[in-house]
Amino acid sequence: MAKYEIIGGTPLSGTVTIGGAKNAAVAILPAALLVPGKCRIENVPDISDVHTLLDILASMGAKFEWVEQSILEIDCSDVTCTEPDPTLVRKMRASYYLMGALLSRYGKAHVALPGGCNFASRPIDQHIKGFLCLGADVEETEEYVDISAGPEGLQGARISLDVVSVGATVNIMLAATLMQGQTIIENAAKEPHIVDLANFLNTMGARISGAGTDTIKIRGVEKLKGGNYAIIPDQIEAGTYMAAAAVTGGNVLVKNVIPKHMECITTRLREMGCKIVEFDDAIRVQRTAPLRRITVKTMPYPGFPTDMQAQICVCMALANGVSRLTESVYETRFFGYCSELENMGAKIKINEKTASVTGVPLLRGTTVHAKDLRAGAALIIAGLAAQGTTVVKNIHYVERGYEHIIDKLTAIGANIRRIDD
Numbered sequence: 001m002a003k004y005e006i007i008g009g010t011p012l013s014g015t016v017t018i019g020g021a022k023n024a025a026v027a028i029l030p031a032a033l034l035v036p037g038k039c040r041i042e043n044v045p046d047i048s049d050v051h052t053l054l055d056i057l058a059s060m061g062a063k064f065e066w067v068e069q070s071i072l073e074i075d076c077s078d079v080t081c082t083e084p085d086p087t088l089v090r091k092m093r094a095s096y097y098l099m100g101a102l103l104s105r106y107g108k109a110h111v112a113l114p115g116g117c118n119f120a121s122r123p124i125d126q127h128i129k130g131f132l133c134l135g136a137d138v139e140e141t142e143e144y145v146d147i148s149a150g151p152e153g154l155q156g157a158r159i160s161l162d163v164v165s166v167g168a169t170v171n172i173m174l175a176a177t178l179m180q181g182q183t184i185i186e187n188a189a190k191e192p193h194i195v196d197l198a199n200f201l202n203t204m205g206a207r208i209s210g211a212g213t214d215t216i217k218i219r220g221v222e223k224l225k226g227g228n229y230a231i232i233p234d235q236i237e238a239g240t241y242m243a244a245a246a247v248t249g250g251n252v253l254v255k256n257v258i259p260k261h262m263e264c265i266t267t268r269l270r271e272m273g274c275k276i277v278e279f280d281d282a283i284r285v286q287r288t289a290p291l292r293r294i295t296v297k298t299m300p301y302p303g304f305p306t307d308m309q310a311q312i313c314v315c316m317a318l319a320n321g322v323s324r325l326t327e328s329v330y331e332t333r334f335f336g337y338c339s340e341l342e343n344m345g346a347k348i349k350i351n352e353k354t355a356s357v358t359g360v361p362l363l364r365g366t367t368v369h370a371k372d373l374r375a376g377a378a379l380i381i382a383g384l385a386a387q388g389t390t391v392v393k394n395i396h397y398v399e400r401g402y403e404h405i406i407d408k409l410t411a412i413g414a415n416i417r418r419i420d421d
Helices: 022-034 050-059 093-106 127-132 168-179 192-203 235-248 260-269 306-317 338-343 373-385 405-411
Strands: 004-007 012-015 039-043 065-069 069-074 108-112 136-140 142-151 159-161 182-186 208-211 215-219 228-230 253-256 276-277 282-286 296-297 322-326 347-351 354-358 365-371 389-391 415-419
Touching: 004 050, 004 373, 022 039, 022 050, 022 093, 022 168, 022 192, 022 235, 050 065, 050 069, 050 142, 050 389, 065 405, 093 108, 093 127, 093 142, 093 168, 093 182, 127 136, 127 159, 127 168, 159 365, 168 192, 168 215, 182 296, 192 228, 235 253, 235 260, 235 282, 235 306, 235 373, 260 276, 260 306, 296 306, 306 322, 306 338, 306 347, 306 354, 338 365, 338 373, 365 373, 373 389, 373 405, 373 415, 405 415
Parallel strands: 012 253, 039 228, 159 182, 296 322, 365 389
Antiparallel strands: 004 389, 004 415, 039 069, 065 069, 108 142, 136 142, 182 215, 208 215, 253 282, 276 282, 322 354, 347 354
């Protein structure tokens, strides 16, 4: 199994360019199923989740071509399959977006329950609630979900989500795009990638309004058309490099970002004592003094993102004083990395949904194991700051969501390499 070897202790310095948003890309590619024509999509991240989705779509009859690096042309005109390959589907969580897309275009779908990072149960009950409200019949087993139009057909509806769910919001948007009538999603997720999906669909001829607020309206249309679209920069990739600059005492310019999307992260790093300078499409992060303790609670956007929980915890581990970190989205996320950080010398006490992190002078390099995507990123950050050599195993999780991470880190001074056993 491949692994990363990191020799820590060097402040990061230089410029890193952020790729397209993983969470937007894995929603937009299934959305291409709704388009009977060619979509040219720019700023597509080169990550394993994207390649898995493309393999799924190709196995269903889609045609795609990489025109240039990060520029993809995909044509789903000839797709007729409504039962995507279960082996591929089980490789990633976002494959459940195929349910909404196939229901919208064909009125039915038979999709295996997805895989991905295993740090919480993440049920799909809100997705199913949405499909039922739209008039679908749904049968869920331990391995598959069968969805089909009910006896009265599919029709727009008002759907109030019981909890804010990015996945359910995306799936309902996809399902309602080609459906008769108007669908209203209340208590909708507001993340930037929700807005990006709506903008993609609207570019292709959909009628969606309100994305970015808690009420989204989808007015069904008969047909979409092909077109060009560019995916937004990845908020979490940017935040990860910002945290790496902070924890190593570095000075890094993070390019190709939308500073507005980063406010929930930049605010916390400023509280920790980092100097943050924002430009039109870039952010400079510089740390010249010891990090200060902070209190953070993860929340749906525009709150502090759960996908940055592990990375900010590494910063807390090396900050003066006792920091508090509360997880309100995925309650078991701490168990994906805290014990590994403790093996490196961190002092962390977990009480239900809150971790108390007592800062230590230094972390020590050792062998650690990534247990999910963001946990893996956090362990890399810890290794960059640690004294000695850190080996990170299970790096397939990291490569699900971070493109060219070795090249990007090396370019800003990290001593890191990938070892293929």
